[in-house]
Structure formats: C-alpha cells, structure tokens
Amino acid sequence: xxxxxxxxxxxGFVIVLSAFALLSSNTSRAVFTLSGIAVxxxxxxxTFRAHYTLNEEH
Amino acid sequence: MQIQxxxxxxxxxxxxxxxxxxxxxxxxxxxLVNTGFGRGRSAAHSMLSAxxxxxxxxxxxxxxxxxxxxxxxxxxxxxxxxxxxxNLVGAERMMMRAxxxxxxxxxxxxxxxxxxxxxxxxxxxGAGSDRWRLGASCASTxxxxxxxxxxxxxxxxxxxxLSQLGTLACGNGAIDAGGAGVIHAVGGIAALSIVWILxxxxxxxxxxxxAIPGHNMVMVTFGxxxxxxxxxxxxxxxxxxFAAAPVNxxxxxxxxxxxxASTxxxxALIVTAVQFGKPDASIxxxxxxxxxxxxxxxxxxVSPIEAVAVGLVAGVLVPFSVEWLDRLGFDDPSGSIxxxxxxxxxxxxxxxxxxxxxxxQWLAQMAMVSALLGFVLPLTYCLNLLLNRVYPQRISxxxxxxxxxxxxxxxxxxxxxAPVTKDYLYR
Numbered sequence: 001x002x003x004x005x006x007x008x009x010x011x012g013f014v015i016v017l018s019a020f021a022l023l024s025s026n027t028s029r030a031v032f033t034l035s036g037i038a039v040x041x042x043x044x045x046x047t048f049r050a051h052y053t054l055n056e057e058h
Numbered sequence: 059m060q061i062q063x064x065x066x067x068x069x070x071x072x073x074x075x076x077x078x079x080x081x082x083x084x085x086x087x088x089x090l091v092n093t094g095f096g097r098g099r100s101a102a103h104s105m106l107s108a109x110x111x112x113x114x115x116x117x118x119x120x121x122x123x124x125x126x127x128x129x130x131x132x133x134x135x136x137x138x139x140x141x142x143x144x145n146l147v148g149a150e151r152m153m154m155r156a157x158x159x160x161x162x163x164x165x166x167x168x169x170x171x172x173x174x175x176x177x178x179x180x181x182x183x184g185a186g187s188d189r190w191r192l193g194a195s196c197a198s199t200x201x202x203x204x205x206x207x208x209x210x211x212x213x214x215x216x217x218x219x220l221s222q223l224g225t226l227a228c229g230n231g232a233i234d235a236g237g238a239g240v241i242h243a244v245g246g247i248a249a250l251s252i253v254w255i256l257x258x259x260x261x262x263x264x265x266x267x268x269a270i271p272g273h274n275m276v277m278v279t280f281g282x283x284x285x286x287x288x289x290x291x292x293x294x295x296x297x298x299x300f301a302a303a304p305v306n307x308x309x310x311x312x313x314x315x316x317x318x319a320s321t322x323x324x325x326a327l328i329v330t331a332v333q334f335g336k337p338d339a340s341i342x343x344x345x346x347x348x349x350x351x352x353x354x355x356x357x358x359x360v361s362p363i364e365a366v367a368v369g370l371v372a373g374v375l376v377p378f379s380v381e382w383l384d385r386l387g388f389d390d391p392s393g394s395i396x397x398x399x400x401x402x403x404x405x406x407x408x409x410x411x412x413x414x415x416x417x418x419q420w421l422a423q424m425a426m427v428s429a430l431l432g433f434v435l436p437l438t439y440c441l442n443l444l445l446n447r448v449y450p451q452r453i454s455x456x457x458x459x460x461x462x463x464x465x466x467x468x469x470x471x472x473x474x475x476a477p478v479t480k481d482y483l484y485r
Binding site: 006009010011012013014016020021022026029030033034036037040043044048051052054055056 | 139140142144223226227228254257258263386387388417418421424425427428429431432433435436439
C-alpha cells in the first residue's frame with residue numbers, strides 16, 4: 001500500500017509538470033495543477049494509512 | 059530564459075554578511091529543542107548528534123552539494139523540451155572551487171547555504187530521538203546534503219525550473235525568501251521518512267503504552283528563543299539573496315518574524331488550553347517555531363497584518379497535527395513533522411495566498427508543493443530505506459532501554475542522576 005501511495009505522489013507530480021510543459025493558458029494549467037495535487041493527497045493518505053495499519057498489526 | 063543573479067550594494071553585502079553570521083544560532087536552538095524533547099538518558103547523544111550532523115552536512119555540501127545547487131547565472135544542466143530550456147541541476151565545480159570569497163552574492167550564497175543545509179539536517183534528529191544511531195544519522199545527513207537538498211535548492215534558489223516559472227506567466231516564479239520549503243519542508247520530509255523507517259519507541263504504542271514527555275522543557279523554550287535571533291538573520295539574508303529584498307526591508311522582515319511567531323505561540327497555547335483544560339508547554343513552544351517556519355517563505359513580501367494571519371493558521375495547525383500524527387502511530391518526539399513539514403508547506407502556500415505582485419503566483423507555489431511531495435519525499439524515503447538495508451538505522455532494543463548515551467557513548471549527560479545497575483554497566 002505504501003508503494004502505491006508513493007507511485008501516486010510521483011504521478012501527481014508528473015501531472016503538474018506536464019501542465020507547465022505542455023499547456024499554455026493559466027486556466028488549464030491551474031486545473032491540471034490542482035488535479036495533480038489532489039492525486040498527491042490521495043497518495044499521502046495511502047502512505048499514512050499503510051503506516052497506521054502496520055502499527056496496528058504490531 | 060535564465061534567471062539573473064541578485065545584485066547587492068556594498069552596504070547590502072556588509073549587512074547580508076552580518077545576517078549570515080547569526081544563522082548558526084538557529085542550529086543551536088534546534089539542537090536544544092530536540093534534546094529537551096527527548097529522554098534524559100539520550101541527552102548527550104542528542105547534542106553530539108546535532109554537532110556531528112551539522113559537521114557532516116557542511117563537509118558534504120562543500121565537497122559535492124554546492125556543485126549541484128549552484129546559483130542563478132552560474133553554469134547548470136539544461137533540458138530542452140518543445141523549444142524551451144528547463145534548468146534542472148547546477149553544474150558548478152566541486153568543492154566550491156569556482157567561488158571567489160570576496161563578498162559577492164555567489165560567495166554569500168555559498169556561506170549561507172553551508173549553514174542552511176546544517177539546519178535542514180538537524181530537523182530529522184528530533185523525529186528520530188531516542189532510537190536513531192549516531193552513525194546512521196550522519197550517513198542519512200550525507201544523502202540529504204549531497205543529493206536531496208542541493209537539487210531542490212537549485213530548483214528554487216539556484217535559477218532552476220521552479221524559479222523560471224515566472225517566464226510562463228506564473229507570478230515571479232516560485233518564491234521562498236527564507237527557506238520555508240527549501241530548508242524546513244525538505245528537513246521535515248527527511249523527518250517523516252526517518253519516523254517511517256525507525257518506527258515508534260518501545261513502550262509508546264504497546265498495550266500498556268504511555269505518552270513519553272520531553273525531559274527538559276526549559277531547554278526547549280530556551281532553544282525556541284535562541285532560534286528567533288538566528289531566524290532574523292536567516293530570513294533577512296535569504297530575502298536579500300533569493301528574493302532581491304533591499305537592505306531597508308530588514309525591519310519589516312524582523313517585525314513579520316516576531317509577529318508570526320508570537321501569534322502562532324499564543325494561538326497554539328489557547329487551542330491546547332481549550333483542548334486539555336491547561337496550556338501545553340511543549341505544543342506552545344512548537345507553536346513559536348512553526349510561526350517562524352511558516353513566515354519564512356514570504357517574510358519580506360507580506361505586511362505585518364498578513365504575518366498575523368500566517369502565524370494564526372500555523373499556530374492552530376500544530377496542536378491538531380501533533381495529536382493526529384500521534385494517533386496515526388507517528389512517534390515524533392519533537393514534533394518535527396508538524397512544525398517543519400506542515401509549517402514549511404503552509405509557508406510556501408501562504409506566499410501564493412498573500413503575495414499578489416503578479417497574477418499566477420499561487421500556481422508557482424503549488425508547483426513547489428507538488429515537487430516537495432512528488433520528488434523530494436519519494437527520493438528521501440527511498441535513499442533512507444536503501445541506507446537502512448546496508449546500515450540499520452535503529453538502535454537495538456537493549457540499547458534503547460539503556461539510553462543512547464550509555465549504549466553509544468558510554469557516559470550520560472547527567473551522571474549524578476543515573477542509577478548504577480547492571481544495565482548501566484554495559485560497557
């Protein structure tokens with residue numbers, strides 16, 4: 001679960017990078033950037049959840 | 059388009075040099091805070107670790123780190139994509155051989171960065187308190203000072219792609235005058251990775267587990283006050299070198315720092331008083347530091363009223379995040395994750411919220427947050443995980459029970475208070 005979380009963190013970053021590299025208007029960049037950050041938040045939740053589950057098991 | 063380096067007048071150089079000379083006090087303050095929050099039986103180890111980690115960070119950054127970080131206008135590695143050049147990493151000469159120490163902005167940046175990287179390296183020490191081996195903390199610091207910190211610092215402070223975003227109509231590009239993101243969020247991310255890898259202290263979350271309070275709150279509060287003096291220098295020097303602030307902006311920087319720290323301290327104190335019936339000294343002290351961390355990003359660019367707002371949010375954030383992380387099983391004795399990571403991220407976002415010199419500034423700031431979460435966090439965690447495979451970072455269970463002082467150093471910080479038992483005659 002932690003690996004999946006890290007992959008989501010990376011994926012969100014790639015979305016944000018793509019927004020700046022490929023798009024020209026600030027509106028579309030804003031939409032992509034916020035989407036990327038949302039994906040990263042999901043990744044963070046997943047990594048935190050993985051840590052919590054691991055602690056519960058021990 | 060390449061970002062132009064800052065130009066300083068002779069007065070500016072002199073004032074900036076004086077400000078930089080105050081910066082080590084931040085490190086001294088953090089060392090006291092980390093030690094006070096830890097157990098008494100690991101106090102000497104904690105102070106020695108702070109000194110060793112600072113030394114390792116300085117040397118590694120001198121030998122290789124600064125070459126990757128560089129500075130605006132200096133050589134760097136570029137990636138051309140769709141006709142646009144993206145500045146990825148510095149290409150300075152190793153061991154600062156290209157730096158002429160004559161008071162030029164480049165030499166001042168090199169000097170400030172040696173201290174800044176030392177501060178960033180001290181942040182995870184508080185999170186790994188009472189269980190992080192001395193050698194492992196030094197090795198982890200080498201990775202931070204040689205790879206993670208310089209790359210990200212180049213992106214924001216060295217003319218890298220985040221600072222170039224101003225050319226894409228995103229405000230003035232990513233702004234981080236005093237290092238909320240570059241120093242504190244990067245250090246906080248290292249703290250989070252260390253907590254993940256080390257796991258909690260024995261007895262913390264077991265069936266009959268208990269809260270493990272810090273051993274010396276006087277040390278903690280004195281450390282907080284000491285950091286304030288260093289912080290004034292750090293934010294002033296950073297604002298002059300990385301946000302082109304003129305010398306006459308220093309009074310505003312000082313006012314903003316004090317105002318944000320005071321507001322955050324009082325709001326954390328009030329929140330804990332409401333939560334627990336009495337104010338909590340440790341969380342209130344953390345409130346003071348998070349106020350300083352969060353104002354660092356826009357210290358020279360926001361008004362004192364806006365600094366109050368920045369401090370207020372930070373101060374309310376810290377009690378909830380400390381409690382929430384504790385419930386999730388993150389054993390972070392000094393609250394480094396809450397104070398430095400969350401405070402740093404809020405400091406970066408606050409610049410986007412309050413600094414409106416050009417439209418689109420918030421986009422550049424969000425790109426910086428994304429880079430911290432999507433690049434620095436995975437890289438730091440993976441590097442530390444690999445290190446842990448080669449050189450286990452956590453002390454043995456027996457060593458933790460004895461305390462790191464006895465186990466790793468052979469003598470304690472408070473020998474007259476230590477009971478003489480077989481456990482303590484280990485070496």
